Amino acid sequence: MTKLFNRAFASLPEDVKHDEELYEKISLLQQFVTPENLDIKPNFRNETSWLLAQKELQKINMYKAPRDKLVCILNCCKVINNLLINASIALKDNPPGADDFLPVLIYVTLKANPPQLYSNLLYIERYRRRSRLVSESAYFFTNIVSAESFIWNITAESLSMDEMEFQRKMDSARAYLLGQSTNIENLKDQANESIPDHKTQASEVQRSVGSYIQKNVYNVPPTPIVKAPSLSDLENKGATEILKDDRPIKYFQEYPFLFAQAGDLTVDDVENLLNCYKKLVFKYISLSKGMGIPAAPPAASGTQSQSKADTDKESEGVIEEEETSAEKSEIIQRSNDSSSENLFSGMEETEQKTSIDEAITQYSC
Numbered sequence: 001m002t003k004l005f006n007r008a009f010a011s012l013p014e015d016v017k018h019d020e021e022l023y024e025k026i027s028l029l030q031q032f033v034t035p036e037n038l039d040i041k042p043n044f045r046n047e048t049s050w051l052l053a054q055k056e057l058q059k060i061n062m063y064k065a066p067r068d069k070l071v072c073i074l075n076c077c078k079v080i081n082n083l084l085i086n087a088s089i090a091l092k093d094n095p096p097g098a099d100d101f102l103p104v105l106i107y108v109t110l111k112a113n114p115p116q117l118y119s120n121l122l123y124i125e126r127y128r129r130r131s132r133l134v135s136e137s138a139y140f141f142t143n144i145v146s147a148e149s150f151i152w153n154i155t156a157e158s159l160s161m162d163e164m165e166f167q168r169k170m171d172s173a174r175a176y177l178l179g180q181s182t183n184i185e186n187l188k189d190q191a192n193e194s195i196p197d198h199k200t201q202a203s204e205v206q207r208s209v210g211s212y213i214q215k216n217v218y219n220v221p222p223t224p225i226v227k228a229p230s231l232s233d234l235e236n237k238g239a240t241e242i243l244k245d246d247r248p249i250k251y252f253q254e255y256p257f258l259f260a261q262a263g264d265l266t267v268d269d270v271e272n273l274l275n276c277y278k279k280l281v282f283k284y285i286s287l288s289k290g291m292g293i294p295a296a297p298p299a300a301s302g303t304q305s306q307s308k309a310d311t312d313k314e315s316e317g318v319i320e321e322e323e324t325s326a327e328k329s330e331i332i333q334r335s336n337d338s339s340s341e342n343l344f345s346g347m348e349e350t351e352q353k354t355s356i357d358e359a360i361t362q363y364s365c
Helices: 013-029 047-062 066-090 098-112 117-127 135-152 163-193 198-214 231-244 248-252 269-290 303-349 356-364
Strands: none
Touching (some): 013 098, 013 117, 013 135, 013 163, 047 066, 047 098, 066 117, 066 135, 098 135
16 A cells, blocks of 8 residues: 555545645634533643644654554544543543543644545545454544544534634634735745846946936945844744744644654654754755855754764864874984985995985885
């Protein structure tokens, strides 16, 4: 199935259309749906566990085999299930059931909003071996299919909300997302308009030269120098804006390893983690170059600092060895020069008729 993935996954136009509509609908519902709308009990509300479950579900598009995709769903459901069990034990309440599990799974799915969710579920249903899709796997898979179906057919009544209020919030969320995309398009248009063609640029240069000649150079006020913001200033400004946002997690959804611990990573995550790192470095360097700001790498810490110190020591050792080697070479060269002079003097005194090349060869031997 890994080899057939490109032909078997989302191969039908109607599946692709369903994915796009579902993703757009979840993006709208994300803006206003709360745990209260889904009747989630207060003791089951744990943002840390929900973030971990979202991260597991968002990994589903990193894999191609139906089993691997199903494992991502199982990991997400197990995190939620453990949360419910621990909360019930802490309160000495009855064990949680499906009525407690499904609303939390729906809320986590809304917040995670993995792309192509419908096609992923359909892909598992079509190509996962039936004999393996049993017991716990079948139970959790049935729940995620039910959560997707609930979101697809969600209404105001499903959220315990008035119909007018539901439509108003949907329109408001749509306007908000449309405004964001419009702002991006406007920025692109402004960037294109700010680049003049060659003829316009030449005429502007001619006008500037003419006005400069007409004015007295000494009476022209100096142009104020505007200092470009540094990377640290831009980072501080961005961090402030993120902290002001009510939902800062949405900015980090494309970085699935941000909230991972060392024990969460597997060997299979190394390639994906390396790709994320390369993309992040490329974006960082590109933005720095685009703004004309030197891209100073962040200060290393921990093992990196120790590695850097070891590298510096090794470099210093190499330099000292090179200097010692140079001093030895200079001493040997002086010794060779002195020995050669003594040799030539002896040759002149004994009036030997050996050539200089033969004497040097003999001395070398």
